[in-house]
Amino acid sequence: MVITEAYIRNFGKFSEQHFYFHDGVQVVTGENEYGKTTIHAFIRAMLFGMERGRGRAAAKDDYTRYEPWDHPEYYAGVLRFSCGGRNFRLERNFSRAGRRSSLVCEDDGEELSVEHGDLKMLLGGLTPEIFDSTVSVGQLKSRPGEELSEALENYAAGYFEAGGGEIDPGAALETLKNRRKDAEKALRAEEAKREEGRRALLQECSYLEREMESLQSEFEEKQRALEMTVRAEQEARKTRQERQEQSDSQQKEEDRDSRGTALWGAAGIFAGVMGFCWSQVITGQGEMPYLPMAVISVIIILIGVGILLSALAAGVKNRGKQDRNFSKAQKDGEGAVSTEARRQAEWELKRIRAEWKEKEIRLQNLREQYGEAEKSDTQKNLERRCRVLALAAQELEKAARETGSDTVRLVGRKASEIFAGVTEGKYSGLELKSAAGGGREIAVWDGERKIPARLLSRGTIEQIYFAVRMAAADLLLEEPMPVILDDTFAFYDDRRLESALKWLSGRKKQVIIFTCQRREEEILSKKEAFS
Amino acid sequence: MKFIHIADVHLGAEPEAGHLKREDRARELWDTFEEAVGLCDRESVDLLLIAGDLFHRQPLVRELKEVNYLFSRLSHTRVVLIAGNHDYIRMDSNYRTFQWADNVYPLFGKEMEYVEFPDIQTSVCGLSYHAREIRKPLYDGVRAPGVQPCEILLAHGGDDRHIPIDRDQLAQSGFDYIALGHIHKPQALIRNRAVYAGALEPVDRNDTGAHGYVYGEIKNGEAHIRWIPFAGREYVHLEIPVEKTDTGGSIGKKIEKSINESGNENIYKILLKGRRDADIEFDTGRLAGLGNIMEVLDETAPDLDLERICEENRGTLIRNYIERFAGCEEGSEEYQALCEGVEALLASRR
Numbered sequence: 085m086v087i088t089e090a091y092i093r094n095f096g097k098f099s100e101q102h103f104y105f106h107d108g109v110q111v112v113t114g115e116n117e118y119g120k121t122t123i124h125a126f127i128r129a130m131l132f133g134m135e136r137g138r139g140r141a142a143a144k145d146d147y148t149r150y151e152p153w154d155h156p157e158y159y160a161g162v163l164r165f166s167c168g169g170r171n172f173r174l175e176r177n178f179s180r181a182g183r184r185s186s187l188v189c190e191d192d193g194e195e196l197s198v199e200h201g202d203l204k205m206l207l208g209g210l211t212p213e214i215f216d217s218t219v220s221v222g223q224l225k226s227r228p229g230e231e232l233s234e235a236l237e238n239y240a241a242g243y244f245e246a247g248g249g250e251i252d253p254g255a256a257l258e259t260l261k262n263r264r265k266d267a268e269k270a271l272r273a274e275e276a277k278r279e280e281g282r283r284a285l286l287q288e289c290s291y292l293e294r295e296m297e298s299l300q301s302e303f304e305e306k307q308r309a310l311e312m313t314v315r316a317e318q319e320a321r322k323t324r325q326e327r328q329e330q331s332d333s334q335q336k337e338e339d340r341d342s343r344g345t346a347l348w349g350a351a352g353i354f355a356g357v358m359g360f361c362w363s364q365v366i367t368g369q370g371e372m373p374y375l376p377m378a379v380i381s382v383i384i385i386l387i388g389v390g391i392l393l394s395a396l397a398a399g400v401k402n403r404g405k406q407d408r409n410f411s412k413a414q415k416d417g418e419g420a421v422s423t424e425a426r427r428q429a430e431w432e433l434k435r436i437r438a439e440w441k442e443k444e445i446r447l448q449n450l451r452e453q454y455g456e457a458e459k460s461d462t463q464k465n466l467e468r469r470c471r472v473l474a475l476a477a478q479e480l481e482k483a484a485r486e487t488g489s490d491t492v493r494l495v496g497r498k499a500s501e502i503f504a505g506v507t508e509g510k511y512s513g514l515e516l517k518s519a520a521g522g523g524r525e526i527a528v529w530d531g532e533r534k535i536p537a538r539l540l541s542r543g544t545i546e547q548i549y550f551a552v553r554m555a556a557a558d559l560l561l562e563e564p565m566p567v568i569l570d571d572t573f574a575f576y577d578d579r580r581l582e583s584a585l586k587w588l589s590g591r592k593k594q595v596i597i598f599t600c601q602r603r604e605e606e607i608l609s610k611k612e613a614f615s
Numbered sequence: 616m617k618f619i620h621i622a623d624v625h626l627g628a629e630p631e632a633g634h635l636k637r638e639d640r641a642r643e644l645w646d647t648f649e650e651a652v653g654l655c656d657r658e659s660v661d662l663l664l665i666a667g668d669l670f671h672r673q674p675l676v677r678e679l680k681e682v683n684y685l686f687s688r689l690s691h692t693r694v695v696l697i698a699g700n701h702d703y704i705r706m707d708s709n710y711r712t713f714q715w716a717d718n719v720y721p722l723f724g725k726e727m728e729y730v731e732f733p734d735i736q737t738s739v740c741g742l743s744y745h746a747r748e749i750r751k752p753l754y755d756g757v758r759a760p761g762v763q764p765c766e767i768l769l770a771h772g773g774d775d776r777h778i779p780i781d782r783d784q785l786a787q788s789g790f791d792y793i794a795l796g797h798i799h800k801p802q803a804l805i806r807n808r809a810v811y812a813g814a815l816e817p818v819d820r821n822d823t824g825a826h827g828y829v830y831g832e833i834k835n836g837e838a839h840i841r842w843i844p845f846a847g848r849e850y851v852h853l854e855i856p857v858e859k860t861d862t863g864g865s866i867g868k869k870i871e872k873s874i875n876e877s878g879n880e881n882i883y884k885i886l887l888k889g890r891r892d893a894d895i896e897f898d899t900g901r902l903a904g905l906g907n908i909m910e911v912l913d914e915t916a917p918d919l920d921l922e923r924i925c926e927e928n929r930g931t932l933i934r935n936y937i938e939r940f941a942g943c944e945e946g947s948e949e950y951q952a953l954c955e956g957v958e959a960l961l962a963s964r965r
Contacts, residue, residue: 204926211927213964251932255963260955281637441707442676449627449672461884462899462910468948476952476959483936 085206086594087127087566088171091162095129095178096122096150105566109588109595111604120598124570125150128220130163132212133185133198134178147178157181164190167206167563172196174203208563215565218557221550222570253484257477264473271466278460285454292447296440303436310429498555499548503528505587506547506580514548543575550584566594573597573604582607616735616765618662619655620829620840622796623814624648625701626678628671630818632848633882633907643847645681647816651828651845652685655692658830661735663692666796666812667699667744667771674702679713687716694719695730695739699771699796703744710743722769727753729760737833738762740790741769748776755781759789765833771796773804773811785809792831792838800824807838816846820884820909823850849881857889857915863897867905874906885911893917893958916945917954924957933960 087105092098097119103112114120125146128134137145152159160177171190177183187196187203196202210219459467500513513529526537526548537545550572557567567588573581585607588595597604626648632640655663663686670678686694696719698704704711710723720730722741729740738760742753749772759766768790772778777797782804785793793809799822801813812829814822827845831838855869870885877883885908887897899911921937928934936956943949 213927214931251960252963253932253960256956256959259959259962263955263959438676445673445707445709446675449675452672453629460910461912465912469951472948472951473955475948476956479939479952480936480956480960483939484932487932487935 085165085167085208085563085565087163087165087596089162089164090123090126090130091164092123092126093160093162094152094155094158095126095161096152098122098126099152099154105594105596107594108592109585109597109608111597111599111608113599113602113605116600118600120600121570122150124220124568124598126161127163127568128212128215129178130161130174130176131203131207131210131215133176136180151178172206174198206563207565208561210561210563210565214561218553218561219565219567220570221553221568221572253480257480257484260473260477260480264470264477267466267469267473271463271470274460274463274466278457278463282454282457285450285457289447289450289454292443292450296443296447299436299440299443303433303440306429306433306436310426310433313426313429494559495552495555498558499551502554502587503548503551506551506584507544508579508583511544514551543577543580546572546575547580547584564593566596569595569597569599571599573599574601578603578607616662616737616833617658617660618664618767618792618831618833619651619658619660620664620666620792620794620810620812620831621648621651621815622666622771622794622812623668623699623799623818624665624816625668625671625814625818626682627674628818631820631882631909633909635882635907644816644818647845647847648682649685651815652689656689659691660830661692662732662737662739662767663689663694664739664767664769664794665694665696666769666794667697668701668796669696669699670702671818672701673705673707674709676709676713679709683713683716683719686719689718692718693732695722695741695769696720697722697741697769697771697796698743700744700747700749700777703747705745727757729762731762733763735765736763737765737767739767739769744771744777749778750776752779752781752784754778754788755784757784757788759791761789764836766790767833768793769796770794773797780804782809791833791836792840794829799826801826801829801842807840810840810842812842814846817848817850820850820882823852825849847880849878850884851877851881852884852886853877854886854888857887857891859890859892859918861891862895863902866897867902870902870905870908870911874908879906881907883908887911887913887915889915890918891915893919914946916950917958919954919957921953921957924961933957936960 086107089105090103092101092103094100103123112120112123129146129150134147136147150159157179159179160175162176163174165172165174173188173190174185175187176185185198187198188194189196496514503514504512511528511530515527515529515534527534528537528540528544528548529535537548540548554567557565573584576584581603585604589608624644626644627641628644629637629641630644631637652663669682674682698708698710698721702708702710704723710721715721720739721743722728722730722739723743725742725745727740727742729738731738740757740760754768754770754772757768759768766789768788770778770780770793773780773795774797780795786805786808791808793805795804795809795811798811799814799818801811801824803810810829812827814826815828817823817826825844825846826849827843829840830843831840833839853870853873855866855873857866861869866887874881874883883906885902887899891897897911897913897915899913902908902911925934925937937953940949940953943953
């Protein structure tokens with residue numbers, strides 16, 4: 085593309101002014117405040133359009149800066165250029181009310197449409213971003229507090245990793261990492277929320293386990309008790325049997341005793357009776373009964389009766405004792421009352437077992453439920469988002485490395501060439517490499533030593549900047565675009581300026597140089613005389 | 616002969632229910648079941664057929680007692696049930712020992728068995744699960760016993776791990792009606808003859824659509840059935856289309872409107888789909904508060920004109936980045952990563 089005419093109807097300080105350009109290198113010289121930068125901005129606005137910014141940014145943007153004071157409704161211009169062998173006339177009106185644009189091919193009068201991308205086609209991929217970072221070259225500006233070499237390195241870092249377009253891959257990566265952190269945090273919160281619900285399950289499980297344990301021990305205790313009574317009973321029965329046997333023999337003895345006593349009694353009575361009879365016989369023989377004899381006999385009878393009675397009583401008592409023993413044995417052993425108690429104990433055990441089983445099944449059900457608790461969709465989505473952001477970061481790093489190494493390789497080689505040309509071979513190459521703390525370091529090679537950029541003069545740094553931009557423009561643009569140099573050479577010494585201009589004219593492309601000095605013009609006319 | 620066929624009641628399940636407590640939703644399953652049993656009495660149907668998974672897990676004795684009480688109050692209806700894969704008859708299952716009311720006929724055998732009701736000239740065949748999974752196609756080759764004019768099969772399963780069912784085999788089995796359970800979505804395998812009643816109430820967040828039971832009548836050897844919606848709530852997956860012009864507020868309005876249209880009693884999962892303005896992010900947590908919503912999933916992609924971005928950034932990192940994802944499908948994880956990265960890169964412009 086070659087710009088042939090910029091006709092400024094009303095833009096900034098200019099109105100109804102024509103500026104003509106031609107192919108090759110040309111210089112627009114003007115003093116400070118002449119409006120060189122305005123022409124530069126006009127060309128940019130014509131190529132890419134210009135819209136009014138929104139909000140506070142509007143106060144400082146190009147639209148406001150160049151909006152004419154006198155006739156703001158008449159904010160327009162025409163740019164004529166040739167491209168691919170055809171001539172075009174691009175007309176734009178920037179005013180708020182009457183914004184419009186038209187593109188006409190002057191050779192055949194064909195009307196093209198800016199809205200439908202015809203201009204974009206002609207620009208061959210040149211975007212405002214690429215325009216700003218390549219063919220439109222001003223002076224390297226450093227931010228307050230930034231060394232110029234740092235500004236250069238930052239430019240190069242952004243440039244090489246992002247391939248231009250004013251993108252900051254580091255910041256983009258940081259954004260992705262922060263988003264991932266947020267997603268992970270949200271995921272943890274969601275998991276905690278779900279875990280809360282699951283914890284209730286676990287809690288119920290442990291309650292159940294505890295209850296089952298106490299049921300178990302209750303069961304064991306009751307069972308032991310039951311066993312003990314049963315055993316005790318058996319033992320009791322055994323001892324009772326033994327005792328029974330014992331008492332049976334004792335009984336016999338006792339019976340024998342009482343029988344003996346009774347015998348003694350009976351014998352006594354018999355003896356008494358016999359004595360009494362004998363006393364009667366004796367008394368019958370005399371007139372007077374023998375009283376003492378009778379009395380003695382009666383006493384003997386009474387004693388005999390007493391002994392007999394006591395013997396009988398003993399017999400009766402022994403039998404009663406035996407009866408009582410029997411009923412007691414019945415009560416403790418297979419007696420009705422004892423069976424009932426045992427049945428109750430057994431029923432109790434059964435109840436505990438059933439209760440335990442119910443809890444056991446409930447516990448198993450709960451454990452099953454706990455095991456099943458699946459992830460919520462929110463959880464799955466957040467997990468997905470984490471994966472997505474990790475993938476994005478990973479690919480971005482790869483792309484940056486690739487873009488970086490690609491551009492570094494290509495631009496680096498080209499920039500070295502240009503830089504060597506501009507410095508007339510004083511420096512044979514440029515080196516760009518990753519710095520330890522991120523970013524890139526730039527160094528130049530003078531054939532013997534590698535000199536880091538921060539040790540170079542402002543002029544040399546500007547030359548590196550120029551070389552890198554020109555290299556990038558060559559590599560990025562399909563269609564050769566006019567290079568616009570806006571006070572770029574202010575810090576160049578005459579020799580380097582001459583070399584730079586020589587390199588530019590050697591390119592055989594349109595170069596528009598805006599300057600406030602006469603040097604460029606002088607060198608060029610001298611050079612033209614040379615060539 | 617009139618019958619009601621229910622299946623997959625899943626008593627004891629505690630399904631997710633949005634803002635509703637899980638316990639309350641569990642109670643609702645019982646309530647609906649109770650109503651269904653009550654309905655049998657009101658309609659004086661002859662048989663209540665329960666095609667498995669009456670319980671969600673192993674039934675507790677107290678649960679069996681509750682169920683049995685409901686059955687025992689039926690004045691006319693007899694109940695036939697089988698155990699499914701969820702309430703399968705484990706070694707220690709309470710099903711093995713429970714004493715049912717006189718009008719309840721469990722078919723709890725591992726092998727096919729049947730029960731006859733001569734007064735209504737009907738027999739019901741069936742078997743129960745004794746394991747969580749049965750991969751054998753036990754219903755293939757089963758034939759109606761031919762003991763009564765009217766013969767019914769109670770069957771549970773129909774996927775690979777739960778007695779695979781072959782439709783043609785069932786068609787040849789000779790049963791007048793096959794009451795199927797296991798698949799929660801109501802559907803007919805053979806029209807009017809082999810039917811999944813579906814879950815009585817939806818028991819899982821993915822049991823979308825209406826749920827209910829089958830009301831049927833067998834006359835002259837032909838079944839006439841009707842599927843009747845009965846569940847108190849539905850799970851609804853609501854897709855909300857998102858456009859470039861939408862904001863959080865407008866999406867909220869759309870959600871509220873859709874919920875009002877589809878019923879406030881239902882339980883919702885909201886899916887946001889489409890292209891959103893790249894600057895807008897939806898607060899899904901806040902949107903979930905707009906109704907009985909389990910969750911709101913944002914599956915929108917930012918509205919980025921990738922082609923244009925590519926065109927404008929020739930040879931740059933953005934373009935290289937976009938090209939790394941060439942050929943990925945819209946909506947895939949790769950596509951999402953692409954959008955995230957491009958957004959981050961565009962935002963980093965100085």
